[in-house]
Structure formats: C-alpha cells, structure tokens
Amino acid sequence: MHTDPSRRRFIAAAGLAPLLLYGGRWAEALGRTPNTKPIPASGEALAIIGMGTSETLDVALDDPALPELGDVLRQFFADGGQLIDSSPMYGNAESVVGALLPKVDTKTRPIIATKVWTDGREAGIEQMRTSLARLGVERIDLMQIHNLRDWRTHLPTLREWKREGRIRYLGITTSHGRDHAALAEIMRGETLDFVQFSYSIADRRAETELLPIAADKGIATLVNRPFERGELFRRTRGLALPDWAADIQCASWGQVFLKYVVSHPAVTCTIPATSKLTHMVDNMQAGFGPLPDAELRTRMESWFAAL
Ligand SMILES: NC(=O)c1ccc[n+]([C@@H]2O[C@H](COP(=O)([O-])OP(=O)(O)OC[C@H]3O[C@@H](n4cnc5c(N)ncnc54)[C@H](OP(=O)(O)O)[C@@H]3O)[C@@H](O)[C@H]2O)c1
Numbered sequence: 001m002h003t004d005p006s007r008r009r010f011i012a013a014a015g016l017a018p019l020l021l022y023g024g025r026w027a028e029a030l031g032r033t034p035n036t037k038p039i040p041a042s043g044e045a046l047a048i049i050g051m052g053t054s055e056t057l058d059v060a061l062d063d064p065a066l067p068e069l070g071d072v073l074r075q076f077f078a079d080g081g082q083l084i085d086s087s088p089m090y091g092n093a094e095s096v097v098g099a100l101l102p103k104v105d106t107k108t109r110p111i112i113a114t115k116v117w118t119d120g121r122e123a124g125i126e127q128m129r130t131s132l133a134r135l136g137v138e139r140i141d142l143m144q145i146h147n148l149r150d151w152r153t154h155l156p157t158l159r160e161w162k163r164e165g166r167i168r169y170l171g172i173t174t175s176h177g178r179d180h181a182a183l184a185e186i187m188r189g190e191t192l193d194f195v196q197f198s199y200s201i202a203d204r205r206a207e208t209e210l211l212p213i214a215a216d217k218g219i220a221t222l223v224n225r226p227f228e229r230g231e232l233f234r235r236t237r238g239l240a241l242p243d244w245a246a247d248i249q250c251a252s253w254g255q256v257f258l259k260y261v262v263s264h265p266a267v268t269c270t271i272p273a274t275s276k277l278t279h280m281v282d283n284m285q286a287g288f289g290p291l292p293d294a295e296l297r298t299r300m301e302s303w304f305a306a307l
Contacts, residue, residue: 034080034287037268040218041169041193047108048262049287050083051076051280052224052273058091061099065275070100072280077106079284085196085222085271086135087115087146088127098136112137113194113222115146115173116154124154128161142194144171148179148186155190169193175224177205184209187219196222199267201260201304202232215266223270226261227254235307242303244296249289254279258286260300263293 036045051073059065076084086094094114101110114131116124132140143158145151151172158170171194174183180197187195187210195214199206203225214221227233236253250256254272261270272283292300 032288034284035262035289035291037262039169039193039220039268041220046111046220046269047080047082047287048267048269049079049081049258049284050085050111050113050222050269050271051081052271053084053086053093053097054090054273056273056275057086057093057096059096060092061095066096066100068277069096069275070103071277072274073097073100074104075277075280076284077104077108077110079281080108080287081284082108083111083113083142083222083269083271085113085224086131087117088131089115089117089146094131094134098134101136111141113142113144114140115144116158117146117149119150119153121153121157124150124157128157132166139165140167142169142171143167144173144194144196146173148172148174148182151186169220171195171220171222173197173222173224177203180205180208180210184213187213187217192217192219194220194222194268196224196271198225199223199261199264199270200226200228200232201257201300202228202235204301207264211264211266220268221266223261223267226258226270226272232257239307244292244299247290248292248296249285251285252282254282255286256300258283259291260297262286263291263297 034047036047039046057069084097086097088094112135114135116128118124118127128143145154158167161167162170171192172183172186173196175198177198183195197206197210211221233253245256248259250259258270258272261267274280274283
C-alpha cells in the first residue's frame with residue numbers, strides 16, 4: 001500500500017499514525033457510516049457533506065499543489081464523500097477534477113455536479129460539452145444553471161439532456177442571498193431536482209422562502225458558502241468551543257458550522273471548499289454522528305448572535 005509522503009507527515013503530526021495501516025480509509029477503519037439524506041426526486045441516498053471547487057481547485061495541471069489536491073480528494077472519498085460541485089466559472093477547476101478523479105480510489109460513487117454559465121442555447125450546449133470533456137465523464141450527474149443566467153433558455157435543453165440520459169438531475173443556483181424572490185418563483189413554477197444557494201449560521205435568509213418551498217415541493221438543496229468563504233473562522237478565532245459542541249460530537253468550529261447547516265430538515269447536502277488536507281479531514285467529520293435537534297439549533301443561533 002502506498003501513502004503519499006505529505007499525507008504521511010500530516011497523519012504522523014496529527015498523532016494518527018496507526019490509521020496509516022488503513023490507507024486513509026479512516027471512516028471504514030473506525031467502523032463508522034457517514035450520514036446521508038435522500039434526493040427527493042429519486043430516493044437516492046446522498047452523503048450530507050459534499051465538496052466545492054471554487055478557487056480551491058483552480059490551478060494549472062502542472063501546478064506543484066496538484067499532489068496535495070489529490071490527497072484532499074482522496075480524503076473526501078475515504079470519508080464517504082460523494083458530491084463535487086464545479087462550474088466553468090471556476091477557471092481550471094473542472095479540468096483538475098477530471099485529472100485527479102482517475103487517480104483516486106472512490107469508495108462511494110462520485111456524484112459530479114457542474115453548471116452552465118453563459119447566454120444562448122447553442123453557447124450553453126457547447127459549454128456543457130466542454131464540461132463533459134474537461135471532467136472526463138460521459139454523463140454529468142447534476143447540471144445546474146449558474147446564478148439563474150439565461151435560465152429560460154437553458155432549462156428546456158437540460159430537460160432534453162436528462163431525457164437522453166446525458167444528465168441525471170437538473171437544478172439552478174444562486175449565492176450570497178441574491179435573487180431569492182426570482183428563484184422562489186422558479187421553484188414554485190418549474191419541476192427541479194436540485195436548487196443551490198447560500199445558507200450558514202450567520203446568513204439564514206434561505207429559511208424565509210427557499211428552504212420551505214424546497215421541502216414542500218420535494219427539491220433537493222445544496223448549500224454553498226457554509227463558512228461564508230472562511231469569514232466564520234475569523235469571527236471565532238481563539239474562542240473555545242461551547243459545551244454543547246461535544247453533545248453533537250463536534251471537535252472544531254468547522255464541524256459546528258457544517259452540522260448547523262445540514263441539520264436544517266430541508267437541507268440535503270452542503271459543499272464546503274478547501275485546498276488543504278487538514279481542513280478536509282476536519283470537515284468530513286461533520287458527516288458523522290448526531291446532528292443538532294431543533295432545540296440545540298436555537299441555542300446555537302443565540303450563541304452565535306451574541307458573538
Ligand atoms: N452561485 C453559485 O453557484 C455558487 C456561489 C458560491 C459558491 N458556490 C459553490 O459552493 C462552494 C463553497 O463555497 P465557497 O468556496 O465560496 O465558501 P466556503 O466553503 O464557505 O469557504 C471556503 C473557505 O473556507 C476555508 N476552509 C475550508 N475548510 C476549513 C476549515 N476546516 N478550517 C478553516 N478554514 C477552512 C477554505 O480555505 P482553505 O483552502 O485554506 O481550507 C476557503 O477559503 C464553492 O466552492 C462552489 O463550489 C456556488
């Protein structure tokens with residue numbers, strides 16, 4: 001069994017050397033099963049912690065950081081991760097996913113999500129074909145219309161591609177609390193498999209309309225920016241974890257932020273992004289063990305509001 005030297009150094013530094021015996025399959029070694037939620041459109045089980053790729057995977061294919069990014073991806077799958085979210089908007093990220101995936105032993109079936117982010121039917125089709133080539137796949141699991149861009153044009157194409165088996169699920173995204181009224185209208189009027197938007201302990205605007213509509217209509221939800229792009233770590237730097245963190249088996253702030261998001265009943269999966277192996281190890285632990293119940297969620301909200 002081969003373990004990359006950088007990974008070996010990290011594991012040793014973290015005092016986890018015995019787990020090298022298991023080739024990084026920590027969850028398996030510990031006999032733990034990651035939490036999943038069903039995708040309403042199909043009933044397929046989806047691991048609640050996915051992975052974003054914006055900025056973190058936007059490197060050249062000969063970048064010296066590529067081996068560590070391979071370790072990050074390997075850890076994601078070793079801990080039962082499934083869904084990777086990308087976009088043509090994220091520079092070289094789709095190509096990096098495509099280059100790394102064949103080198104990674106995926107215990108769970110990867111669920112590849114990307115987006116169409118352009119105007120016009122033909123340009124959309126061309127962009128989606130390019131995404132397939134860059135990701136190195138024949139079929140995209142989830143194709144999303146990025147930031148609602150030209151959605152009336154792209155939605156019929158996505159339905160056609162789904163009928164033809166070129167995509168399995170279709171959806172629409174937004175972020176930063178933008179366009180909630182427009183997205184809510186689309187969710188009410190169209191049949192969608194997934195929607196994606198921002199939601200975190202510091203930004204709960206999605207609770208007003210988007211999450212209730214998703215629950216009501218049976219639309220799977222992907223939550224982006226669960227860490228407010230890292231801002232939540234700056235707000236909690238140096239602060240000890242509250243006592244209640246142990247009740248939900250959280251050993252870090254990252255796990256607290258992620259468990260808060262995925263414990264909302266209408267959230268299916270969240271997609272934190274990281275370029276660091278240590279952070280991936282940390283984040284994936286949020287996929288295991290108990291989630292906060294409604295009462296603890298309220299305590300977490302009050303605690304955070306008082307910061
Ligand atoms: N409109 C859209 O469709 C849309 C918009 C925004 C985002 N998204 C998707 O959602 C994904 C997630 O959002 P995001 O990347 O904007 O923000 P995010 O996941 O909230 O935050 C990412 C930042 O958190 C840091 N981080 C991750 N894990 C950490 C840990 N355990 N400890 C400390 N720092 C940690 C990362 O830095 P390190 O690399 O140093 O770990 C990175 O700077 C994106 O990558 C993208 O796939 C979609």
